[in-house]
Amino acid sequence: MKINDNYKNSLAFAQNGSIITDAIYKKLLENCFSVLIGKEEVYSINSLYNSKPDVIKGFYAALLAVSAEFARNNLNREEILQFLTSDCSFTQQRAKIYVEFFENDRRGLEIALLNIGNCLPHVTDVKWKIDYIVKVR
Template sequence: MEVSTNVLQGITAANNNENVPDDCFPALVTSACQGILNQSPHIDPRLRKLDQDVLKETLASFALFISEAAKHDTDVQSLMSLLEECNFSKDRIKTFVSVFCKNKPFLQTLLANTHESLPHVLGVKWRLDYYIKSNHLEKTHQPVYLLSLVTEIPGESELQELNFSCTLEQLQMLVGKLRDASKCVERFAQL
């Protein structure tokens, strides 16, 4: 699991006893989990005495950290070692792991049901038509490609088709854009 430096800074700010006292830390972690799960619209009264800027930063950082940990199904040992690297005390690590493990199944269920994945293209069907004339012009003599992309949306069992038509120039532009996208993905995969 990779965490950005901004998230690590926010988590480290929560480790400072002046920013987040020991009695407020469990409420902070619980509020971050509840914020993701949308269970509790109110903030724990113990957190109201904290500096509001620090509270916003730490809540946001913990929410991102918790959601990434749930998304990647991070094990307890990895979480503990990451928090140890941020110099958390054993009590705070134990508190965090306890709250996280209690909420992890709910977080993973929420993440599994929340997806904004684009459809995956599984295949292409195409046909070439040649229009001789149209309603508006007597003679057109223009080839038109009819394309059908067979797609699969993650989480759905049925395949879907996306149908569209294009001219030869539009088809060449589409193929060029797909090649460019493929090269970008290859370069990104090599990083």
């Protein structure tokens, strides 16, 4: 599994409780999994800013990308915990909270990923030809 280093760096902010408090962290996780399974955001992302809106937005974007990647690669609980704690410097507590949210919405994530690209009808049995007309003046 290949995760962009920018996402890893953004996720590393989870270790700093003064930037991303526990309450904001849980609300971001609720929003993340709600959006990924096709529902609306539970909380307005603009209401979750404290003093660092760019950090919160970057962290949220990284959560979305990494969560979709975990579901796409069908990672298990231990693999997710390993990635979050070793590669992204999550605390054990925050990594476990993330995994709980992920496990609760795993099936919805898998269904949402399976439905990508299936929303448009497919065209079959089309015959075509190029035709032109030459007009003399």
